[in-house]
Amino acid sequence: MASHSKSAERLLRQIRYAPGITRHELADTLGVSVTTVNPVVSKLMDDRLITEVIPAKADRQGIGRPRAGLTLPGKVETLATLIWGHGGLSTAVVTFDNRVLWSDRVAVDGVLTTEQLVESARTILTTAAKLDGVNAPRILTLGLPAPYEPGVGLGQPDTSDTRHGRDGFASWFRADPRQLLADELKIRVAAENDANLGALGETHFGAARGARAAIYVKLSGQGIGSGLTINGKLFAGSHGFAGEIAHVRVDDDSRIICSCGSRGCLEEKIGPNMLQQLHVNYGDEITYADLLSMIEQDMPGPTRLLQDAGRVAGRALADMCTFFNPNVLVLDAGTTRASEVLIDGVSEQIAQSAPPFARRGLTLKPAELGEMASTLGSVVFARGSALGTSVSV
Structure with a gap:
């Protein structure tokens, strides 16, 4: 040798x-x-x-x-994943051949504290140590629900209002959170936006497999996010903010100042404000999970609401499709049925607003992987980190 x-x-x-x-x-x-x-x-x-x-x-x-x-013979290599997405925290132990050995998801109301972050990471590593036939994770992948710049952290000021159900960000997120976890846990940490990880997951293992260029969009009760891939790699932009659809301007007449400092952002139309339209007829405590349940029952009001959300998002996506020219657009609204309803609204706007050349060859698909999209995308991301190769173009 x-x-x-x-x-x-x-x-x-x-x-x-x-x-x-x-x-x-x-x-x-x-x-x-x-x-x-x-x-x-x-x-x-x-x-x-x-x-x-x-x-x-x-x-x-x-x-x-x-x-x-x-x-390699012997014990299998693993990675730990901690994905803080809108409204929840997903944790898992995964092998590098994409087998999920253990996973858990808990709801997170508002800000994820430093203590919650570190304790959740410790739980993953403790659980991994009890699994038979595997090595302890050498790397932890952290997914974050906001514009994230490697080496810097949060890509916008923390102006979120948690009193009204909006996701805020703890002080640990104003700097790059990788060092915090690395110091606490003595493990290599790689961090990325959760929608970007979802885009990698759907591109490599889900609805966008084999796509030359793809847009992945995830809608939740807290907001909307998206990620772009080209030939299986992320297009993250110069600072990691490419695909931030939540901050595309869709309302020139809006007087509301967004957390990013602009006006009329898509974020103000979709998410908590969207659910408020249901309060009169369905109660003030309506949640996004309730909306998904009612859509599964084909209730006309909630179904129309999500279609309308698709039309609003579709106007921004029509411009993105014209500019980016994807051949696959993957939409994840939480369930397959809800994703199909969202697609109805999005496709209507794309047909009206995108030119024929941008629509030619474009396929709209419901997401296939659900909450596992970001977890499986973490495998691709962690492999690149471990090998020192970029997963971005």
């Missing part, structure tokens, strides 16, 4: 964080030929440092001889 030590180290690292990778995929990833990879793989197999397994029949794709995947 001495004559191939550097090559072997590169291959082992790739296989560790992408178990099941084939020789051809390994060659593509490393930018070399398969003939270069084969002798190094053979030597590592002779030394019993890696194994090669033909996929089970149920897992095979296409026709012809299936290509075997390379893995």
Whole structure:
């Protein structure tokens, strides 16, 4: 192995964080030929440092001889994920071959405190330590529900009003929160906007698989977020704020100042303000979960409300589609049925406002992964962090 030590180290690292990778995929990833990879793989197999397994029949794709995947023997590598999305905190222990070994989700009302953040992260690591056959996570991925700039933190002033049900941000989020968790837990931390992680998840494993360019949109009772991908990689912009649809201007006559400092943002039309329209007929305590339940029952009022939300968001998305020219637009409103209702409103506006060339080849799809989109997107994100390769264009 001495004559191939550097090559072997590169291959082992790739296989560790992408178990099941084939020789051809390994060659593509490393930018070399398969003939270069084969002798190094053979030597590592002779030394019993890696194994090669033909996929089970149920897992095979296409026709012809299936290509075997390379893995390391022994315990499996894992990552920890902590996704703070609108209204909830999702935690999980996941393998790098996309198996969710443990997951949990709890509601978060308002600000996520430093204590909640650190304690939730500790719970994930404690749980992972009790799982059989896996290594302790070497990396924790943190998803955050706001414009996030790596190395800086919150991309806007903290002007949210938690008294009226709006998500605010604790003081730990005004600086980059990665260092806080890294210092407390002695683990490598990677952070990204939760919608961007969802976009990676749906692009690699869900409704936007194989899309050349895709927009992922997630709607909740607290707001709306989106992420953009190109050929499977995030388009995050110069500071990580690309796709911030919540702050696209949709109302020139609005007198409301948004938390970003502008007026007439989409955020003011969708989220808590949207639910207020139901209060007269459905009660002041109506929640987004209640709205989803009523839509599942095909109640006309709530269904119309979500369609209208789609029309409002659709005006902004029509412009985004004209500018970005995606071939897939994935919408996640919380359930498949709600996503389909949202699509009805969005598609109507795109038909009216986007030019024919932007609509040609564009497919609108309901999300497939739900809350797991950000968790599975974290696998892609963490792999890039562990290997030192960018998941962004």
